[in-house]
Amino acid sequence: MEKTTSINIEQIPVGPKVKLNGKPAQVVLTDEKIIKDLLPQKFGKKGMLWVGFLLLVCAIGLFAYIRQLKYGLIVTNMRDYASWGIYISNFVFFVAISLVGSLITAVLRLTGVHWSTPLTRIAEIIAVAAITFAAIIIIVDMGRPERFYNLGLYGRLQSPIIWDVVVITTYFFISLILLYIPLLPDMKILLANDPEKKGFFYRIYKFLGSFWKGTLLQFRISKKAINILCITIVPVAFSIHTVTSWLFATTYRPGWDSTNFGAYFISGAFLVGSGGVAVAMYVFRKFYKLENYITDLHFDKMGRIVVMLGMLYLYFNINEYMVPAFKMKKSEEAHLMGLFTGEFAPVFWTAIFGGMILPMIILLFKRGRKPFPMFVAGSMVVVGAWLKRYLIVTPTLLHPFLPMHNVPASYKHYFPSWEEWAIAFGSLAGALLIITIFARIFPIIPIQETITEQHEKNNK
Amino acid sequence: MDTNNTSRKEFLATLVATGLTLAGCSAKKTPFDGIGDEHTKPSGEKVKLLSVDGEVIEVDKAFLKPVPEMPAVSNSEARIGIAGKKFVMVIDLSRCKNLKKCQEACNHMHHVHSELNWLKVYPMQEGEHTAPYWQPTTCMHCDHPPCVKVCPVDATFKRQDGIVLIDSDRCIGCRFCMAACPYSIRVFNWEKPDTLSKELCEQPYSCETSMPQKVGTVGKCDFCPDMARKNELPHCVAACPNGTFFFGDVNQDSVTNGAETFRFTDLIRDKSGYQLMDDLGTHPSVYYLPPVARNFPFEKGLENDHEKI
Numbered sequence: 001m002e003k004t005t006s007i008n009i010e011q012i013p014v015g016p017k018v019k020l021n022g023k024p025a026q027v028v029l030t031d032e033k034i035i036k037d038l039l040p041q042k043f044g045k046k047g048m049l050w051v052g053f054l055l056l057v058c059a060i061g062l063f064a065y066i067r068q069l070k071y072g073l074i075v076t077n078m079r080d081y082a083s084w085g086i087y088i089s090n091f092v093f094f095v096a097i098s099l100v101g102s103l104i105t106a107v108l109r110l111t112g113v114h115w116s117t118p119l120t121r122i123a124e125i126i127a128v129a130a131i132t133f134a135a136i137i138i139i140v141d142m143g144r145p146e147r148f149y150n151l152g153l154y155g156r157l158q159s160p161i162i163w164d165v166v167v168i169t170t171y172f173f174i175s176l177i178l179l180y181i182p183l184l185p186d187m188k189i190l191l192a193n194d195p196e197k198k199g200f201f202y203r204i205y206k207f208l209g210s211f212w213k214g215t216l217l218q219f220r221i222s223k224k225a226i227n228i229l230c231i232t233i234v235p236v237a238f239s240i241h242t243v244t245s246w247l248f249a250t251t252y253r254p255g256w257d258s259t260n261f262g263a264y265f266i267s268g269a270f271l272v273g274s275g276g277v278a279v280a281m282y283v284f285r286k287f288y289k290l291e292n293y294i295t296d297l298h299f300d301k302m303g304r305i306v307v308m309l310g311m312l313y314l315y316f317n318i319n320e321y322m323v324p325a326f327k328m329k330k331s332e333e334a335h336l337m338g339l340f341t342g343e344f345a346p347v348f349w350t351a352i353f354g355g356m357i358l359p360m361i362i363l364l365f366k367r368g369r370k371p372f373p374m375f376v377a378g379s380m381v382v383v384g385a386w387l388k389r390y391l392i393v394t395p396t397l398l399h400p401f402l403p404m405h406n407v408p409a410s411y412k413h414y415f416p417s418w419e420e421w422a423i424a425f426g427s428l429a430g431a432l433l434i435i436t437i438f439a440r441i442f443p444i445i446p447i448q449e450t451i452t453e454q455h456e457k458n459n460k
Numbered sequence: 461m462d463t464n465n466t467s468r469k470e471f472l473a474t475l476v477a478t479g480l481t482l483a484g485c486s487a488k489k490t491p492f493d494g495i496g497d498e499h500t501k502p503s504g505e506k507v508k509l510l511s512v513d514g515e516v517i518e519v520d521k522a523f524l525k526p527v528p529e530m531p532a533v534s535n536s537e538a539r540i541g542i543a544g545k546k547f548v549m550v551i552d553l554s555r556c557k558n559l560k561k562c563q564e565a566c567n568h569m570h571h572v573h574s575e576l577n578w579l580k581v582y583p584m585q586e587g588e589h590t591a592p593y594w595q596p597t598t599c600m601h602c603d604h605p606p607c608v609k610v611c612p613v614d615a616t617f618k619r620q621d622g623i624v625l626i627d628s629d630r631c632i633g634c635r636f637c638m639a640a641c642p643y644s645i646r647v648f649n650w651e652k653p654d655t656l657s658k659e660l661c662e663q664p665y666s667c668e669t670s671m672p673q674k675v676g677t678v679g680k681c682d683f684c685p686d687m688a689r690k691n692e693l694p695h696c697v698a699a700c701p702n703g704t705f706f707f708g709d710v711n712q713d714s715v716t717n718g719a720e721t722f723r724f725t726d727l728i729r730d731k732s733g734y735q736l737m738d739d740l741g742t743h744p745s746v747y748y749l750p751p752v753a754r755n756f757p758f759e760k761g762l763e764n765d766h767e768k769i
Contacts (some may be wrong), residue, residue: 072675073633074651080576083635083648143633143648143676147613150632154613161612161636250610252642252740400644401737402597405767406563406580 029292034451035189038443040201041288047436054433061426064419065140073143075419081404082397082414087141089389090424093272094134094431095168095244096265096385100273101127101175102237106230115301117453118293118445122280124179125444126273129434131172131240133427140423160246167239174233181222181229184212185448201441241265248392254324254332255396264316268385271309275359275381278302280435282375284444293445296370303369306381310360317352335399343413344395347387355384532666533689535627539667541619547683548622549598549697550706550715550727553751556581556594557702558761563596565699566681570670571660573653578645578681579696583758583765592758593751596704598696599624599645599681600736600744607637607646616678622710622745623683625667631677638678642740646680649673683707693718702755 043051068075078085104123108116139145155162187209194202212218242262249261258264281302285294324332325340339348359377362368368377394414398404404412416424438444503522511517532538558581566572566579578598585592601624608618615631618624638646652675660672668685684694692698697705697717708715708724715724727733733747 072651073648076650079650080638080647081644083638141634143635143678144631147630147632150613150615150630154615154630156612156614159610159612159636161610161634165612247636248639251606251640253639397639401642402580402644403582403584404644405582406577408575411575 029454031451031454034454035193035447037290037292038445038447038450039190039193040440040443043440044287046287047440051433051436054429054436057429058426058433061423061429064422064426068140068419068423069145075417077410077415077417077420079411079414080407081400081411082394084141084393084397085414086390086394086416086420086424087137089386089393090427091134091137091141092244092265092389092393093386094130094137094427095240096269096272096389097276097382098127098130098134098171098175098273099237099241099266099269100277101178102233103270103273104277105178106233106237109226109230110234114453115298117449118290119277119281119298119302120182120449121179121442121444121446122284123273123277124175125435125438126276126280127175128172128179129431129438131168131175132434133431135168135172136430137424137427140427160243160250163243164240164247167236167243171233171236171240174229174236178226178229178233180208181225182446182449183442184209184222185214185219186443186446188212188214189447190443204441238262238266241269248396252401253396254329254335254399255392258320260316260319264313264320267309267312267316268388271306271313271356272382272385274302274306274309275378275385278306278374278378279382282371282378284439285371288439288444290445293450299371299374300366300369303363303374303377306377307360307363310356310363310381314356314360317356331401335396338395338399339391344391348391351384351388351391354380355388356381359384532664532686533668535629535667538625538685539617539619539627541621541623542685542688543620544711545621545688546710547601547688547745548708548710548715548724549601549683549694549746550708550722550724550733550749551596551598551746552704552706552731552749553593553595554749554754555700555702555704555756556596556751556761557756558583558594558764559701560764561699561701562696562705565695567655569684569695570679570682571653571655571657571672572647572679573649573651573673574655576647576649576679578647578679580645581761583761591751593754594758594761595748596696597643597645597736598746599683600643600742600746601683603743603745604741606640606642606740606742610636610640612636619685621685621688623685624680625682625685626670626678626680627665627667628670628674628677628679629665631674633676633678635678642737642742646678648678649675651675 064075076085076087101124104116105120109120139148142148151162151165155165157163187205190205191202191210194205196202242265245261245265248256249258251257278299281294281298284290321336321339325336328336338344359380362373362377367373398412398414500522502520505521506518507521507524509517509519560581563577563579563581567574567577570578572578580597582595582597583592584595601622603618603622605616605618605624607616608624611617612634613630613632615628616624616626616637633648635648638644638648653673656672663672665672665674666686668682668689670679670682673679687694693707693716694705697707700717703717703719706715706717706720706722706727708721710724713724715722715727727749728747731749733749735744735747738744
């Protein structure tokens, strides 16, 4: 028999008036209640529908990709001028949103912010899922995916693509470990609370975490490891998105030829990541009934962070667009006018207003930082960010230095084919599927840390 | 690498070996296959040949076979280039009237996909009131090639003789080079070229002929190094009836369009030659002569411009 008690799971009844966000909480959070509330829950009817829907979207995406493998990239609507399309913008989006893992887990932890504890695992699984699909989508974009191993055989360090491969791989593994280590104490709780002590999940927990006994030494080592990882992940996170921005900024093209690109991309990445966390917080809170753990206070604080990051990103956007527009160099003019008033103007202004300014206005008000408005604002930020990535990638390519000539008319415009849409949405669904399945197997809010913090709060 | 693609050295060695021993030499499939087997009988008539190490040797005529085409050079040789050369092109804009014979010849000889062109002829106009002109544009074979800088797998490379080539057997199809090239000269084989015969498809790829083009890889103007090896001009140069293109070697300081030959430095100095977007620091190997004292009015070229807008 497994021992069910450990040094940290003591059964101390909590006083009736636990203060959360200045208001008396209605519930008493005992250890049993925390464990009971936060254990992974079976999919309900809605959950099953959701998983089924995601699987369907993934399947359609897979079918489209099989067609692409069979016929070549001709099934896309990318052509010689728009040689990068929504695959690459989707890749940039994934890399961007994955940065939130480092923000919530590492930056806030290192700066001694405690309220973010319940959000760390949400942020970290978003990071892992997004970075996984960033890697997948870049392979999808390759003309010869079966030659991927050439990167190892003939890789040349001078190419920013190799830098990207190196830093993204590093980030993936650090994120994975940063997801795993804080999961160990929870794994012990999961093992202890499995009623049947068998089954697939039980075996997973046992395989991944049975060595965790919860001794003081283990806690000390794990704390140290997490600290080291938090420190290392910050520069790596900055690198992944800086290098991703360099895929564009190391070329001469109007709209990409910018020294600001790294900072511009990172600020945008933190914004979309926080927006994504806001959406995930709302969804998990609603469907897993986590109102006692993800409280209004968390939404309020996250809302403030989103506003701050929105301002930062807006600042970089003004730099990126206003300064070249002030000069209106001949080579930049067609590109900029295409965004401001031309064929990309509807998407451009949707991204600027819908994805940045409007959500910021909503979140500036206290009532706007309540859960549901936060969900709406977060969704706007995420959708706006996806569109923004498209605007960064494709319009520039459609404004080359030399005129577009001696090519079929279809080469001069770009609108993704159904295969591209299917694959792009398939990849988004795939990332959501990873998050969904993770939340089915593991507690999405760290149980052990919640208990520890609750004890600290009671002792005060 | 296929056995057809043995290196030139190896090929010549085989020639000598065959000539000297007359015996069933290498098992490799060379144009000399079948020599030395019992079906070939000596005719008694001898011919004198010069071996690679300068010795005169005698071979029975019956053992000689015509070589239809020199086999392609090996990949490693194709990556080094032709020793002692530094190729250069001069395009005289005053001679172009958008006939596109260059483009036709290039597409035909390289079996380029029918939707793609390695060589493009742009109608250019610098300012509102400046005169328009036709600008044939090849790969610039830059000395600081942005495409080579960004290639993650060394699939596109710069040779000693100045030529930038693509190894389509190595290209992973990431298209970073296309984004990096400010001249938009690179094309992508979005599907298998519709112009390839079955026979050509089965040939091993050669960086110097850039054939056969492969689906999912990048293609571009290669300055026809296979022609240069034969001391012949690139297809576009040979095809232009107006002598717009000059090709040559900087080391020899001479360029020719087949009919006229100029000292390269004189031509560039006297006619104020320039490079395209050299302010980007790409150091192109292609020079343009400005469209002054033109042979044809710009409008003449419009007849041949079937651009759909």
